[in-house]
Amino acid sequence: EAGVAQSPRYKIIEKRQSVAFWCNPISGHATLYWYQQILGQGPKLLIQFQNNGVVDDSQLPKDRFSAERLKGVDSTLKIQPAKLEDSAVYLCASSPGQGANTEAFFGQGTRLTVV
Amino acid sequence: AQSVTQPDIHITVSEGASLELRCNYSYGATPYLFWYVQSPGQGLQLLLKYFSGDTLVQGIKGFEAEFKRSQSSFNLRKPSVHWSDAAEYFCAVSTGNNAGNMLTFGGGTRLMVKP
Numbered sequence: 001e002a003g004v005a006q007s008p009r010y011k012i013i014e015k016r017q018s019v020a021f022w023c024n025p026i027s028g029h030a031t032l033y034w035y036q037q038i039l040g041q042g043p044k045l046l047i048q049f050q051n052n053g054v055v056d057d058s059q060l061p062k063d064r065f066s067a068e069r070l071k072g073v074d075s076t077l078k079i080q081p082a083k084l085e086d087s088a089v090y091l092c093a094s095s096p097g098q099g100a101n102t103e104a105f106f107g108q109g110t111r112l113t114v115v
Numbered sequence: 116a117q118s119v120t121q122p123d124i125h126i127t128v129s130e131g132a133s134l135e136l137r138c139n140y141s142y143g144a145t146p147y148l149f150w151y152v153q154s155p156g157q158g159l160q161l162l163l164k165y166f167s168g169d170t171l172v173q174g175i176k177g178f179e180a181e182f183k184r185s186q187s188s189f190n191l192r193k194p195s196v197h198w199s200d201a202a203e204y205f206c207a208v209s210t211g212n213n214a215g216n217m218l219t220f221g222g223g224t225r226l227m228v229k230p
Contacts, residue, residue, distance in 0.1 A: 004158070031215040033215075033217075033218075035218075040222075040223075041222055041223070042119075042205050042207075042220030042221050042222050042223050043159070043205070043218070043220050044220070045217050045218060045219070048215070048217055050213075050215075055212065055217075056212075056217055091158060091159070093158075093159075095215040095216070096215075097215050099211070099213055099215070100147055100166070100209065100211020100212065100213075100215065100216055101147075101166055101211075102215050102216065103161050103164065104161075104215065104216060104218065105161075106151075106158035106159040106160070107158050108156070108157055108158045109158055
């Protein structure tokens with residue numbers, strides 16, 4: 001079974017530029033998450049989708065971050081404009097979405113460096 | 116709001132020695148608790164989880180964890196550490212919902228293994 005796919009693996013941009021990350025969850029997984037992991041910290045949830053709807057985006061900085069999952073499968077996370085403090089690894093995860101007694105499977109992440 | 120504290124940022128143990136990684140959580144309701152491991156450049160892999168029932172849970176790679184409600188702790192243990200266990204370990208608590216788990220992670224403990 002293929003895992004959670006993310007691209008690109010690495011991205012370097014200048015501040016004030018925009019960037020987008022892509023995630024393809026495990027086939028059949030209804031729930032998709034985006035996490036931000038700043039160096040030396042644990043991951044922090046940004047947004048949770050179930051199918052194509054947002055379950056929770058309370059920690060997403062909506063002035064510059066946006067995310068969509070239009071067809072309920074793959075998802076994109078965008079930052080516009082980027083700031084230096086956005087340098088982090090962006091992790092995508094998916095789960096079957098059948099209640100809390102489920103495991104989330106994580107992708108390898110996209111490492112973003114803002115210079 | 117829930118929170119997770121991992122008091123030890125770094126731990127070094129000798130190969131073959133026993134290991135205990137500490138985790139304390141703050142959460143008003145019955146918690147769902149998780150331990151994940153992250154190797155360099157990799158995503159997060161679930162080691163074990165606690166939802167209810169037996170407070171001693173077994174996981175993969177020979178790990179186990181014990182839930183102690185009175186101490187708000189969920190410490191991870193392994194009787195004999197292997198060099199391949201060197202990685203970063205994250206404890207997490209979840210606010211479960213119908214779609215899955217929104218994880219709140221601790222800051223992580225980096226494990227180094229001496230030969």
